[in-house]
């Protein structure tokens with residue numbers, strides 16, 4: 471039975487109630503985990519108010535700002551967790567970002583800055599978070615989980631630079647798993663099928679991707695953020711004690727079908 475009681479879990483990447491990270495937070499809370507959420511701060515404090523409102527519904531009092539492009543924010547986040555909790559059992563990274571113009575049009579047109587930005591926000595942030603959290607996870611059978619997409623393996627229209635970033639993210643999962651495994655920390659990725667969120671709304675033709683997936687996936691439907699959350703909760707639990715360095719698809723089986 472899935473039991474996360476007594477586990478302390480940080481979920482990075484809740485923007486609103488559509489976020490995959492929010493589905494994950496709900497599943498972890500349902501399993502009994504104690505939660506902290508981190509969010510991307512904005513000048514007017516809107517995202518903080520939105521995330522705090524959601525966190526309150528789960529009885530989660532720890533909402534911490536963290537712009538992953540800022541080393542100081544990442545350091546401050548893990549220092550705060552160290553002060554509040556003294557340890558960490560699960561770290562969930564559900565963050566990605568790129569310029570919208572680098573997702574459409576010709577892949578060869580991506581700028582050096584756009585390529586670097588996408589990799590900084592979507593890949594380096596996982597490595598930096600793992601570095602920040604590793605000492606807190608020491609000796610706790612810790613679990614790190616990130617969220618990837620099939621665009622890492624296939625050339626999906628209008629995914630472009632993000633596909634390359636997701637390939638790098640999956641590689642980072644393997645390197646992190648190899649390095650942190652001896653200390654007992656497992657590192658995995660979950661690869662969901664398409665879900666309507668703030669981030670996916672900037673992908674041109676996203677509704678066609680949703681339609682094609684529901685039509686062609688073996689399960690003949692799209693997945694929900696809670697289904698992704700349940701898979702993440704499994705990977706954060708003792709039930710997954712033997713699993714590290716993996717990409718677990720939660721896409722109704724779509725990735726095994728031929729074509730796009």
Ligand SMILES: NC(=O)c1ccc[n+]([C@@H]2O[C@H](COP(=O)([O-])OP(=O)(O)OC[C@H]3O[C@@H](n4cnc5c(N)ncnc54)[C@H](O)[C@@H]3O)[C@@H](O)[C@H]2O)c1
Pocket residue numbers: 482483484485486488489490491509510536537538539564565566567591617618619620661662663664665666667668669670
């Ligand atoms: N929605 C989908 O169809 C889908 C499918 C597969 C994988 N994913 C992945 O799921 C993850 C979550 O995305 P989502 O779809 O839930 O969208 P979302 O917009 O709800 O979440 C993306 C999060 O990234 C955060 N973020 C962006 N730049 C940041 C920065 N500099 N510092 C800190 N946080 C930052 C945003 O604030 C937001 O919380 C992403 O890695 C995305 O690539 C999404």
